[in-house]
Amino acid sequence: MAETIYLDNNATTKVAPEVLEEMMPFLRDRYGNPSSIHRFGGLVRSHIDRAREQVAALLGAHPDEITFTGCGSESDNLAIQGFYRRHGSATNIVTSMVEHPAVRSLCRFLRDHDGVELTEINVDHEGLLREDEFSRAKIGPHTLVTLMWANNETGVLFPIKKLAETVKAAGGFFHTDAVQAVGKVPINCAGDPVDMLALAGHKLHAPKGVGALYIRKGVKISPLIIGGHQENGLRAGTENVAAIVGLGKACAMAQACFMEEATRVKNMRDRLERALLTSCRDAKRNGHEGLRLPNTCNISFEFIEGEAILLLLDEKNIAASSGSACTTGSLEPSHVMRAMGLPYTLAHSSTRFSLSRYTTEAEIDAVVRALPPIIERLREISPYSNPAGPQ
Template sequence: MVDGRSRPIYMDHAATTPVRPEVVEEMLPCFLERFGNPSSIYALAREAQVTMERARGRVAAAIGASTDEIFFTSGGTEADNWAIKGVAAANRKKGDHIVTSAIEHHAVLHPCQALEKQGYRVTYLPVDEFGRVEPASVEEAITEKTVLVSVMAANNEIGTIQPVRAIAGVTHDHGILFHTDAVQAIGAIPIDVDALGIDLLSLSAHKFGGPKGTGALYIRRGTRVKPLMDGGAQERGRRAGTENVPGIVGMGKAIDLAVAEMPQKSAWLAAMRDRLIRGILDSIPDTRLNGHPTERLANNVNMAFRYVEGESILLSLDALGIAGSTGSACTSASLEPSHVLTACGLPPEHAHGSLRLTLGSRNTDEDVDYVLSALPRVIERLREMSPLSPNDNA
C-alpha cells in the first residue's frame, strides 16, 4: 500500500503494457503442448507451424497486409534495424542516402548513425514546435541517391501523429521506399499499409498487451531488403533463427484484441487524457504541453515544468505510488535532455523538466483525480528547493 492506496497507478504504457490474460491463456499451450520447432517436419512441429501461421495471418489482417509480407522479429528495435540497414545494403548500387526525422526513436537514429560511419549519408529532418514533419521538407531532402525515407507513425515521447500518407506520397512520387516505425501506433490509430502507402513497417507486441521480445517487420511484396542476420532459413530465408512461437501466438491474439477495441478504447482514453492535461495546466503555472494539441495519441500526456528536473518529479511520484516517465524508456538513464523536445525547440533547461504520463486500460477516472491532487504538490515542493526557481530566496 502506498499513501493509503491499495495499488500503484501505472501511467507508463508507452514504455510497456501488461500482458493481457487472454494473451497468456493462448500462449500457454505453446510452452506445454505445441512446443515443437516449426522448422521440423514431424507432427508436433507441424502443430507449432500451423499455430504460428495463424498468428501471422492475424498480424497481417490488422494492418491490411498479406501473410507472406509479415516477418517475425525479436521486437521493434530489430525490425527498425532490419528495415534501415537491409534496404540500405540491398540498394547500395542505386544510392547511399537516407532521409529520416530528428525525433525518431533511437532504434532508427542509431542504425542511421551506424550507416553514416560506413559512408552513407543521412538527412535528419527538422520538425515544427509540435513535433510534426512537413511533407514539403521530405520533398526538399530527397536526392537522386535517396533509397529510403523513414518517419515514425506516432512519436513515443510526445504522442504526435505524423502525416504518414502525405509523406509516403512524396517518397513514392520519386520512386523511393517508405518505412514507418509504428511501434506506438499499432492498436492506437488505424493503420492500413496499402491505404497509407507504407512499404516497410515495424511493430512490437509488448506495446499493445502482448509479450516482450516479439515483434514483426512488414515488407511489401517485391521490396528488396537484405537479411540482418545470417543463419538458418527461417522466415522464408529472410530472418534466421528459430521463431519464438509462444511470443508470436501472443502477439497475434494481442493485436486482434487491440484493433477490435481501438475505437471505443481510444475515445475513453482521450477523455481521460484531456482531463489530465487541462487539470495540470490549470493547477500548475509555468507548464506547457509538449506535442500536438489534437493530432496526438489518445493516451499521451507530455508536460514540461520549468525550474524542476524530470528525474526528481519521477522519484517523488513513485513515492506516492505513481509510475510515469521522462520520455523513452530506452533513454531513461541518460542525463541528456530529450532529443525529441529539443528538436521541437525547447531549451535544454525546460526539456529537463519533462514528464510523460501514458494511460492504459487499467487506469480509471479516480487515478486521474489522484494524479491531479498529487502532482501540483510535488512540483511546488521541488520548485521551493530549486535554485533555478524565481521564488528562491536564497
C-alpha cells in the same frame, strides 16, 4: 506495496490476460519446433500462421508480408540495414530529428561508419515535421525515407500517407517506425503506399521478445540474421512461438476494440492534461494538441527536473516517465524536446504520462490529486525558480 498506478505505457504495457492464456500451452505442452516434419511440430506451425494472419489483419496487409522479429528495434534494423545491404553504397537515407534511437542511432551509425548520405528533417515547436524541408530532400531509386508514425515522447503523429505518397512519386522507398502507433490509430498498409512498417509486441499488450516488420510484396531487402530458412529466409532462428502467438492475439484484440478504446483513453488523457495544466503553475503541454496519439500526454513543469518529479511520483506508486525510457539515466535533455526548440528549463522538466486500456478514472483522479503538491514542493527548492536556493 500498494498497486502501482501505471502511466508509462509508451515504455511497455501489461500483457493482456487473454494474451497470456493463449500463450501458455506453447510454454507447457506444445513445445514442438515449427520446422519439424512431424505433426507435433506441424501443429505449432499452424498457430504461427494464424498469428501472422492476425497481425496482417490489424495492419491491412497480406500474411506473406509479415516477418516476425524479436522487438521493435530489430524490426527497424531489419528494414534499414536490410535496405542498405541490398542497395549498397548508392543508398541515401532521409529521416527526422525526433526518431527513436532504434532508427536515429542506426542511421547515424550508417552515416559515420559506412558513409551513407543522411538527411535529418527538423520538426517545428509542436513536434510536427517541417514539410517544407522534407519537400527539398533528395529522393531517388536508392533512397530510404524512414519516418516514425507516432512519436514515443509526445505522441505527435506524422502524416504518413501523404509523406509515403511523395516518396513513392519520387521513386524512393518508405519505412515507418510504427512501434507507438500500432493498436492506437488505424493503419492500412494496403491503402497507404508504405513499403515497410515496424511494430513491437510489448507496446500493445503482447509480451516482450517479439516484434514484426511489414514488408510490402515486391520490396527486396537482405536479412541480418543468416542461417535457417525461417521467416522466408529473412530472419533465421527457431521462432519464439509463444510470444508470436501472443502477438497475434494482441493484434486481434486491438482490432476488435481499438476505436472505442481510443475514445475512452483519449477522454481520460484530456481530463488529466486539463487538470494538470490548470492546477500547476508554469505547466506547458509538449506536442501538437490534436495531431497526437490518444494515450500520450507530455507536460513540462518549468524550473523543475523531470527526474525529481518521477521520484516523488514513484513514492506515491505512480509510474510515469521523463524523456523516453531508453534515454533515462542520461542527464542530457531529450533530443525530441531539443529538436522542438524547448529552452533548457522546459526541456529538463518534460514528464510523460502514457495511458492504456487498463487505466481507470480512479487512477487519473489519484494523479490529479498527487501531482500539484509535488510540483509546488519542488518549485520551493528549485534553484531556478527560487534564486535564494533551498531555505
